[in-house]
Amino acid sequence: MLYALLKAVHVLSVILWVGGMLFAELFLRPALAGLAPPERLRLAQAVLARFFAAVLWASALVFGSGVWMIGRVAKATVQSGGSFSMPLTWTVMAGLGMLMVVLFGYIRFALYPRFAAAVAAADWTQAADRLQRLQLWVRVNLGLGLVILGVLYLAH
Numbered sequence: 001m002l003y004a005l006l007k008a009v010h011v012l013s014v015i016l017w018v019g020g021m022l023f024a025e026l027f028l029r030p031a032l033a034g035l036a037p038p039e040r041l042r043l044a045q046a047v048l049a050r051f052f053a054a055v056l057w058a059s060a061l062v063f064g065s066g067v068w069m070i071g072r073v074a075k076a077t078v079q080s081g082g083s084f085s086m087p088l089t090w091t092v093m094a095g096l097g098m099l100m101v102v103l104f105g106y107i108r109f110a111l112y113p114r115f116a117a118a119v120a121a122a123d124w125t126q127a128a129d130r131l132q133r134l135q136l137w138v139r140v141n142l143g144l145g146l147v148i149l150g151v152l153y154l155a156h
């Protein structure tokens with residue numbers, strides 16, 4: 001029961017995080033492209049502030065629930081006399097998942113404050129440059145998320 005709950009939390013958090021990045025990349029970015037820089041960059045900043053606040057929780061939940069599930073399976077295996085070895089798909093998910101969390105930390109705590117500062121100063125050239133850099137790393141994280149999902153569901 002607890003395991004099923006942890007897995008549901010894990011998957012819902014993944015949906016919010018990866019789905020949000022897909023939405024931003026596929027629908028929001030093209031729609032914003034038609035706006036003048038002050039509106040575009042202010043709106044992008046307001047959206048990212050909200051999205052990153054949610055991803056801060058989602059990434060912590062993905063990581064925490066993932067490690068917890070591994071711990072529970074390992075403990076149950078050892079208690080029933082077996083020896084635990086992680087399935088390859090779990091190892092790939094945990095490794096790339098941790099990389100995603102680290103990259104999100106870089107985006108949220110290094111790149112985003114610089115972008116927000118340029119928007120606050122109404123320095124649109126610098127804000128546009130910084131948003132582009134931020135988007136590049138979000139795309140990298142989106143790619144990692146999709147690779148994890150591909151490995152989980154296609155590599156059998």
Ligand code: HEM
Pocket residue numbers: 007010011014018062063065066067069070090093094095096097098100101144145146148149152
């Ligand atoms: C941060 C480190 C992560 C760890 C330690 C971790 C660990 C786990 C574990 C132990 C399970 C349970 C598998 C099972 O019971 O079959 C699981 C399920 C799952 N994880 Fe992760 N995970 C992490 C990150 C991620 C990320 C970043 C994604 C997606 C981008 C992801 C997607 C999934 C999905 C979709 C499932 C459900 C698989 C299924 O039931 O078919 N995980 N994860």
